[in-house]
Amino acid sequence: MPILTLLVVLAIIAVAGYVLGRRRAMASADGDMRKLHSLPSYYGYNAALTGLVPAALVLAVWTIAQPMVLQNNVSDMITTEVADDGALSLIMSDVRRLADGLDTAVAQGALTPAEAANMTAEGTDVRGTLADVGVALGSEVSQDVLGAAQAYRAGSATGNLIKTVLVLLIAIGGTAFALMKTTATFRARNTVERGVMAVLIAAASIAILTTIGIVLSLVFNTVEFFRLYPAMDFFFGTTWQPSFSGRGGASELGLLPLLWGTLYISFVALLVAVPIGLFAAIYLSEYAGPRVRAFAKPMLEVLAGIPTIVYGLFALLVVGPMLKDVFGGDGALGVAWMTGDRSVITAGLVMGIMLIPFVSSLSDDIINAVPQSMRDGSLGLGATPSETIRQVVLPAALPGIVGAILLAASRAIGETMIVVLGAGAAGRLDLNPFEAMTTVTAKIVSQLTGDSDFSSPEALVAFALGMSLFVITLGLNVFALFIVRKYREQYE
Amino acid sequence: MKDLNLTEKSHLMSDTKISAKGVQVYYGDNHAIKDVNVDIEDKTVTAFIGPSGCGKSTFLRTINRMNDTIDICRVEGDILIDGEDIYDPAVDPVQLRAKVGMVFQKPNPFPKSIYDNVAYGPKIHGLARNKAELDEIVEKSLRKAALWNEAKDRLQAPGTGLSGGQQQRLCIARAIATSPEVLLMDEPCSALDPIATAQVEELIDELRQSFSVVIVTHSMQQAARVSQKTAFFHLGNLVEFGETDKIFTNPEDPRTESYISGRIG
Known part of the structure; x- marks a missing residue:
């Protein structure tokens, strides 16, 4: 049957x-x-x-x-x-x-x-x-x-x-x-x-078992990879140069250039998202009237609904050329720092815009959770609203805001499409943010697209990369949750 | 109002700190305070009593313009402090609140150290030229608030770690650190146990030496214990205002008598 x-x-x-x-x-x-x-x-x-x-x-x-x-x-x-x-x-x-x-x-x-x-x-x-x-x-x-x-x-x-x-x-x-x-x-x-x-227990265990399954599949393939490729060369190698089978030659699969690209782009993204998101949250929760708030908050959250591939297109077709017009060889500044449309700063800026709603929405909830009596206490002492926010509300909300930022950071580290389209494909250890670089996620995509032979280190490296990324973001999330939980205890 | 004239006559010589004339407060369409006239004296404890929702807290909050933070709130009439209209456009509400301190119903210490809680006001108003002066202000305020002996060894400990009564005294210390001229207290003991309440009441009596204190309370015993003057509010009206002893022993208005004897409220 x-x-x-x-x-x-x-x-x-x-x-x-x-x-x-x-x-x-x-x-x-x-x-x-x-x-x-x-x-x-x-x-x-x-x-x-x-x-x-x-x-x-x-x-x-x-x-x-x-x-x-x-x-x-x-x-x-x-x-x-x-x-x-x-x-x-x-x-x-x-x-x-x-x-x-x-x-x-x-x-x-x-x-x-x-x-x-x-x-x-x-x-x-x-x-x-x-x-x-x-x-x-x-x-x-x-x-x-x-x-x-x-x-x-x-x-x-x-x-x-x-x-x-x-x-x-x-x-x-x-x-x-x-x-x-x-x-x-x-x-x-x-x-x-x-x-x-x-x-209900069955439903909950399916979610947990799936997570364990994903981790196990990563672990087994990662172990397989390290049998074919030395772990020291992977973790401390400074060159990323995979050679595909047929073309011959040994591959150099160093994690460092990719990790550097990931962290650099995430850093630029957070540099954009944290101040803008935080200020937007402060405006919405402390200054905006109910009517502005009812309109502006959903508008801001629309940003979170845009698929990341669309952000990627925006980076590639709008932001990249615009930056090149300013910082490129024939650009407005005439500094010739930027050679192509794709760069760390292109991807970082657009990713930052993507992260604004995450930061602002979470921070807004956290700022609203600070009791009104704190504000009254400060205003009652003759502080202005901005003094109140800077010296009372933000310090009280700080642990929660840090948690929000860390969650945004782990999103930034895991982001792929914006990087693939906006940052380029060359693994490079460089300080110049106008240079093209690439990230761990983008390389996982490129190692597994097309025909891949799952017994070669060039394909299996994707699992090792995924595992490294998983450990990093897991660590960030655990740290963020730890901080958020600590904050929660404060007013209860 | 007729009862007001009486009190004015009997205290003609004492100096008036706060003078309210024809004050009306609206929350949107709701007429919360109706034509209140009252003169509050310096170096006196004045108690506002009345049933919940009668407008006593609202009126208290008009005195330091805390109602400004509520969008739908509208105030009409004049409130003069030392003869100066505090609702005059030239008056900066932020400066006013430094002069008219406020202690709230629930202790609300900032999530900072005890020292920083008290130093908060003096710092934002630039009242101390250096660290030594600031230390002195903090010590003086904590002493006045009868908290110095308990807190002097743990000034850097968080203010939220104190007990409820200590927290409320910390809030009082915080309010007097800006050397206000008037101290408004909105049911300062409602979240405290009897022992902490007794400590705060004792403190209020001492504060009378330096400030004009206005206290909103639900406890008529408390009003009788700490205040020299009492105002009874009912449904947004100031029904009766006079010597505390007289209000509690021989009220003129039947509503006051009903409330005090527990028949309305």
Whole structure:
């Protein structure tokens, strides 16, 4: 049974469980709701949840685990010499595709189920047959791959059957169990409460497990990279010069020029965003009347809704040429500091504009959280509004503002599109902000775009870069949260 | 108002610090203070009593123009301090507030050290020429506020770390550090326990030597204990103003009597 049908059947069982549970509860109380421990609908929910939740859980786990187990089993059937894990995974994806192709062929009637299960690579033109039903295979099919695909098909057919039966059994069994327990004194309300908690915990753990999964995938590939490329050269190398396979020569994959570019551009961005954002927040929270505020705050937050690629275009097409007109060779100042449109300052300025709403919105909330009595106290002593802000409100809000700035900084460090378009592609250790540089994120993009061979250090370096970036931004976020939390305790 | 004439006669010789004439306050369309006339004397504690929402705090806040910070608030009539109209366009409200200090309902020390809390006012108004003078002002203010002995060893500790009563005395020290002529207190003891309240009340009595003190309070016992003059507000009107003893023992207006005996409010 396909998963969708299975889900529909599960839903029907749940609805039936609800109706039956409710009816049974009412019957056990002789139709008098007041004799029940809980409202009748709770008995219904109890029956529905007891049937649905374990069955859905088993279904999810089985669906995820089955292909992995099958693949493990059939991979032994591959007799062709394989160079490494990467090559094996390529062959396995062929196997899967072939198995899917056979399924399609059977479904369309081009092959009988028996033909599909017994055909041999020598006896039939597998590739041609499958091409007829619209499944394109990359190469001729060898006998061991075909055998593996057939075993895969057979395994997944059995697996699906067992899965369907098991899930339905669990659903019906759970519902029956719940119905059996449904009596007037059964505490359905409390049971449903526990069920609700379980569902909420499941939702929360998916988010956490995903994070762990992302980190693990980074870690494994990073470890793989460091096996191919010395860690010292990566962390302390001052040259970024990857050479792609085919062109020959060793790559130099030093983190420092990229990290420098990242930090330099983020620094310029914060130099723009922090004062402007903070002053805007102060104006909005302390000086602006309610009408200005109602209009200006959403307008400022529109900036946060602009996709970063649009900011990138703005950097490349507007800000870059404009800066070059001033600082370039034939520019207004005649200083010839800037040679191209792309530079640290181009990307930094535009990224700063992007970050203004982050800084201003967070700072605005934090400034508003400073109690009005502080302002009254200061104004009551004869301080002007700006003295009050400078000497009382800002110091009180400072930890929170620092937290906001650090959060903005971690956004700046992770920003990609503006850098790709605005800052250039050359990894360089240079102090001149009018020079093109590049960042860690931009290089991750360029190392993984196009055909990449995931067993070469040139591609795997992307994971090491991602991991370094992750550690840096994680550190910043933890630090920011720590500061924000410390601030919260102050007025409670 | 008729009761006002009486008090004016009996105190004709004492010198008037604050004089309000026909004061009206509006919050938008809401007429919060209706035609209040009152003369508040120097070196006296004047208590404003009345039920919640009667306008006593609003009137207090007109005396140092704190109502200016509320957009929809409008004040009419004259308030004179030492004969000078404080709502005259020539008067700088910021300077005025240095002269008319204010202590609020809840202790609101700044998140700074005890020293910096007290030194805040003198610093922004440039009252000290050097660090030694500033130290002297801080010490004098803390002594006046009866906080010096408790705070002298921890001047650099944060003001928010003090107990509630100590915080309120710190706020009083902060207010008197700018050497104001009038001290306005808006229910200064409502957030304090009885012991801290007694300390602050004792302090108010001492402050009378140097300032004219106006205190808003919900506690009639407190008004009776600390004040020499009492004003009773009801629904935005100043119902009765006179000697505290007389208001509490022999009020003229039936509304005052009802309030004091607990029948309205």
